[in-house]
Amino acid sequence: MPLFRFFLLLLPLLELATLILLGQRIGVGATLLWVLGTGLLGLVLIQRQGWSMLQQLQIRMAENRSPFAVLKTGMWWLLAGVLLMIPGLITDALAVPCLVLALVSRGKPGPGEPGGPNVWRRGNTTIIEGEWHPDDPDQVSPDRRIDRD
Secondary structure (H helix, E strand, C coil): CHHHHHHHHHHHHHHHHHHHHHHHHHCHHHHHHHHHHHHHHHHHHHHHHHHHHHHHHHHHHHCCCCCHHHHHHHHHHHHHHHHHHCCCHHHHHHHHHHHHHHHHHCCCCCCCCCCCCCEEEECCEEEECCCCCCCCHHHCCHHHCCCCC
8 A cells, every 4th residue: 555655646746756757848938728628628528528428328227228328438538638638648647548549448248248258047047148268178066167058
């Protein structure tokens, strides 16, 4: 835990250092425009995707469908927006993979939805279909196998 606190204190200092270096490289005005632009972009992402996610969640829940895909995509949009709102180049760089993951996961069906992995219930156990191949088939004992009825 002390290591996490150290990195939490170190991040603003690193962000400040990168902004100072950027200001020296491209100028103070351009650096301020960069910080304001990414902050506004983050705010717009959070507002638009937040309301969109809430509306999609309400629709999914009303149709008794799984909200997993909507929550997953919305989480990446929200995280990207928060990272863009924090002034600095490091958090902006961390927001790019979040944006990519949000775009990649957009529209993909969740478990139990048509086109997504199948879901079965067997007693108190929920089984989500997936692909798994053991290194050695002899290692998997028959009592550990789950066969579809």
